[in-house]
Amino acid sequence: MGKLLLYIQGGLGKVIMSTAVIRNYKEKYSEHEVITVSGYPEVFFNNPYVAKALPFNHPYLWRDYISDPKVKVFTGEPYHTTEWIKNRKDRHLIGIWTRLLDPELKVKHNYPDLYFSGPELEELQRMIVTEKPLAVVQSTGGADPSASDWTRNPPKAELEKYLEKYLESHFIVHLAVPETPPLQNVHQRLEVLSRRQALCLVYHVPKFIGIDSFGLHVRAAQKKRSDTDIFLPLKDSVIRVSYDIVNNITPCETVQRLIEEAPLFHSTLFKNPIQSPAETCPIPVGQNFFEV
Numbered sequence: 001m002g003k004l005l006l007y008i009q010g011g012l013g014k015v016i017m018s019t020a021v022i023r024n025y026k027e028k029y030s031e032h033e034v035i036t037v038s039g040y041p042e043v044f045f046n047n048p049y050v051a052k053a054l055p056f057n058h059p060y061l062w063r064d065y066i067s068d069p070k071v072k073v074f075t076g077e078p079y080h081t082t083e084w085i086k087n088r089k090d091r092h093l094i095g096i097w098t099r100l101l102d103p104e105l106k107v108k109h110n111y112p113d114l115y116f117s118g119p120e121l122e123e124l125q126r127m128i129v130t131e132k133p134l135a136v137v138q139s140t141g142g143a144d145p146s147a148s149d150w151t152r153n154p155p156k157a158e159l160e161k162y163l164e165k166y167l168e169s170h171f172i173v174h175l176a177v178p179e180t181p182p183l184q185n186v187h188q189r190l191e192v193l194s195r196r197q198a199l200c201l202v203y204h205v206p207k208f209i210g211i212d213s214f215g216l217h218v219r220a221a222q223k224k225r226s227d228t229d230i231f232l233p234l235k236d237s238v239i240r241v242s243y244d245i246v247n248n249i250t251p252c253e254t255v256q257r258l259i260e261e262a263p264l265f266h267s268t269l270f271k272n273p274i275q276s277p278a279e280t281c282p283i284p285v286g287q288n289f290f291e292v
Contacts, residue, residue, distance in 0.1 A: 203221060
């Protein structure tokens with residue numbers, strides 16, 4: 001029996017997306033054992049297509065797995081491919097990644113996979129008891145939740161304005177860590193959840209409002225349309241990393257034009273990690289990003 005060791009670098013959202021790549025791989029190599037190495041092994045808990053989920057610091061990783069002649073090691077980076085950098089049309093990252101792993105693989109699975117147990121859901125239900133429907137909002141993401149990046153995060157004032165429509169109908173929870181800038185008028189900040197609990201909460205919550213980050217991919221794992229609003233400050237992200245089963249909120253035409261005409265836009269978006277300093281933002285003060 002063959003073995004694949006999939007070494008996944010990157011953030012939580014990317015690791016969640018990898019579950020779809022693994023499903024595509026298992027369609028052709030159903031007898032192969034898949035071992036993942038990532039910064040977020042909890043993503044693969046209960047996943048029937050993953051035999052082992054290891055962290056980067058797993059002891060004896062080389063001795064026990066990488067050096068094994070039966071193990072195929074894949075460390076390919078989909079963000080470094082021509083398809084991604086040149087922004088080939090109709091190319092979602094899942095498809096690019098699947099074909100990078102094996103050009104002969106068919107992209108049958110376009111949504112991530114997440115598996116939760118009954119006790120996990122019951123644990124959350126005991127933690128959060130509300131009379132109104134629960135809504136979860138995620139306002140920041142990435143390695144530094146205290147930072148706001150114009151190519152990633154919706155303007156805080158615009159997000160708060162958008163949330164006003166749900167203040168009466170929903171109990172709004174802000175999914176946050178201590179460094180996350182607080183939002184006005186939300187009822188509660190969740191700072192004590194484990195990462196696994198946060199995944200389970202976002203997956204099951206009646207309404208989710210978030211950004212181009214892990215929450216988007218968690219909701220897509222439901223594989224059906226849900227009450228999900230995703231702010232995408234870059235319009236190209238709809239095709240490249242998002243899904244048609246969520247409500248994609250993109251910049252207004254004026255902002256999109258300003259972004260596309262900015263000299264640093266393509267180098268920032270397609271060649272380098274999406275982390276652009278505020279002084280490179282081409283949107284002037286007083287111009288709203290979104291028309292919502």
